[in-house]
Amino acid sequence: MTNRWGLPDLGFGIGLRTVHFPHILADWPEMDWFEILSENFMDTGGRPAYVLDRVAERYPVVMHGVSMSVGSTDPVNFEYLKKLKALAKRTKARWISDHLCWTGVSGKNTHDLLPMPYTDESLRHVVERVKTIMDYLEQPVFLENPSSYLEFTSSTWTEGEFLSQVAEQSGCGILLDVNNVYVSAFNHGFDAGEYVDRIPADRIAQIHLAGHTNKGTHILDTHSDHVVDEVWELYRRVCQRAGGVATLIEWDEAVPSFETVRAEAWKAKAYREGNDACGSQAA
Amino acid sequence: MQACIMAEGTVEQAIETPAAVLEFPVSRAPGLIRASRTLAPLERLDVYRGMYELRLVEALKVDYPGLRKLWGEETFEELARLYVAAHPSRSYTLNRLGDQLPEFVPQVEGLAKARFAWDLARLELAETVVFDEEESAAAEAGAIAGLTEEQWGRLRFQPVRALRMLQMHYPAHEYMQAVRRDETPAAPRPRKTNLIVYRRAHALLHLPMAAPGYALFEMLAQGCTLAEGMEAMQEAGGGSPKQVFDYFRVWFEERLFSRVEIW
Numbered sequence: 001m002t003n004r005w006g007l008p009d010l011g012f013g014i015g016l017r018t019v020h021f022p023h024i025l026a027d028w029p030e031m032d033w034f035e036i037l038s039e040n041f042m043d044t045g046g047r048p049a050y051v052l053d054r055v056a057e058r059y060p061v062v063m064h065g066v067s068m069s070v071g072s073t074d075p076v077n078f079e080y081l082k083k084l085k086a087l088a089k090r091t092k093a094r095w096i097s098d099h100l101c102w103t104g105v106s107g108k109n110t111h112d113l114l115p116m117p118y119t120d121e122s123l124r125h126v127v128e129r130v131k132t133i134m135d136y137l138e139q140p141v142f143l144e145n146p147s148s149y150l151e152f153t154s155s156t157w158t159e160g161e162f163l164s165q166v167a168e169q170s171g172c173g174i175l176l177d178v179n180n181v182y183v184s185a186f187n188h189g190f191d192a193g194e195y196v197d198r199i200p201a202d203r204i205a206q207i208h209l210a211g212h213t214n215k216g217t218h219i220l221d222t223h224s225d226h227v228v229d230e231v232w233e234l235y236r237r238v239c240q241r242a243g244g245v246a247t248l249i250e251w252d253e254a255v256p257s258f259e260t261v262r263a264e265a266w267k268a269k270a271y272r273e274g275n276d277a278c279g280s281q282a283a
Numbered sequence: 284m285q286a287c288i289m290a291e292g293t294v295e296q297a298i299e300t301p302a303a304v305l306e307f308p309v310s311r312a313p314g315l316i317r318a319s320r321t322l323a324p325l326e327r328l329d330v331y332r333g334m335y336e337l338r339l340v341e342a343l344k345v346d347y348p349g350l351r352k353l354w355g356e357e358t359f360e361e362l363a364r365l366y367v368a369a370h371p372s373r374s375y376t377l378n379r380l381g382d383q384l385p386e387f388v389p390q391v392e393g394l395a396k397a398r399f400a401w402d403l404a405r406l407e408l409a410e411t412v413v414f415d416e417e418e419s420a421a422a423e424a425g426a427i428a429g430l431t432e433e434q435w436g437r438l439r440f441q442p443v444r445a446l447r448m449l450q451m452h453y454p455a456h457e458y459m460q461a462v463r464r465d466e467t468p469a470a471p472r473p474r475k476t477n478l479i480v481y482r483r484a485h486a487l488l489h490l491p492m493a494a495p496g497y498a499l500f501e502m503l504a505q506g507c508t509l510a511e512g513m514e515a516m517q518e519a520g521g522g523s524p525k526q527v528f529d530y531f532r533v534w535f536e537e538r539l540f541s542r543v544e545i546w
Binding site for chain 2: 067
């Protein structure tokens, strides 16, 4: 079974993180696939590159980046894309993803996923850039809904509508980060369930799940804990509409043992399959 | 928005910086952002400001653990904030964010142990560069076996890519090794130190060298022949044939050359 881009449901994966390198190299544990942070491997020829090569020989690898900056008004960074493309070739990456955001302008980089105003003008801008990027990479790109902490008064689209339009008009896919939907819904006061229900199911190419940090006044997307129950329920809701979509657990801060992170991936599997052991049964 | 995120001080001060005013007038700034039920517009902007600083300072902490140990967290973070303000990232990668830090250290007034810190910063930068360098296959010692004396003089040696040379006023590598053992070493006394930082089997290593050997290796790394290198070595204090033999034995054992050719 493949999706509209001819890509398979890879099953359940986790992020490839440095602290797990020794365990992975020693035991080659059971795992459906790994996602790498592209930038962590693009400019290194040392141990990370060595480990990645070994991992890519044994597991499907997917590349997830933070620097495509599709919302920026700076020119598209072809030097970056060239390296991205080379890494994808080297690792036989099944696909490449990034975020609906901008990371910097005027040649500077904030290294953050900054929110955009969702307007007709910015929509045209992003669609053109995504088409240019996909032409250069010669493969589809999947864009993730970012977690965000502010909204612009000039926005005329909701984020979900905007992302869906970008996908429809450019041909890209959507990496639906269910935790980010929850985080942004809390921060901005919208209905998370309504958001996921309105995303075109056939455009959802991958799903992210992660933990977060509730600061009281707002939630930060820290990838520092287990996935919370509310996000699991949202995930179940997405699965009911989208079916078998490759799902990944992100854990980047205070990263626990490989087994702990993998257990979250297997929990996602149980949720998708409607297993009672993971909580209330899917309707 | 970017100018506000990158500016020092409070968010109220940030929106009044010239760079921020260029993006939008101060009076309009709060009106561009929706308030949430819990946060005012500028408080929401401040969330990004906090994360920006945290992310970049954390990246520098990872690259400069020795300086952190030398100065302590508070002083290091203060320096890191000053540095990031002076050298904002212009790359998609954070790997090279700290490349100008060694040159920045002497510009900061009032830093404790500044001269040693400069050496330490240069060493830590060399280590990050060597860590990320492309792998290159090492030449075997057999490449120089059975050569005539005349051929020896015309030999050229190309070092592996994952290698950097440093001349320091302090043995900063000994300090770093202690830091890596989770110790809290005292700053060392001055001692002229010649060091090769290199990578072997994915491990970062240090090879301290006497002045003559360092002079010879430096000439070889610049593309000079062995004969030219030997001249430099003599000027740096000389060395017996046995010493030269020992140098090359160690250099080949440590896999420091990627290519050997007769010129």
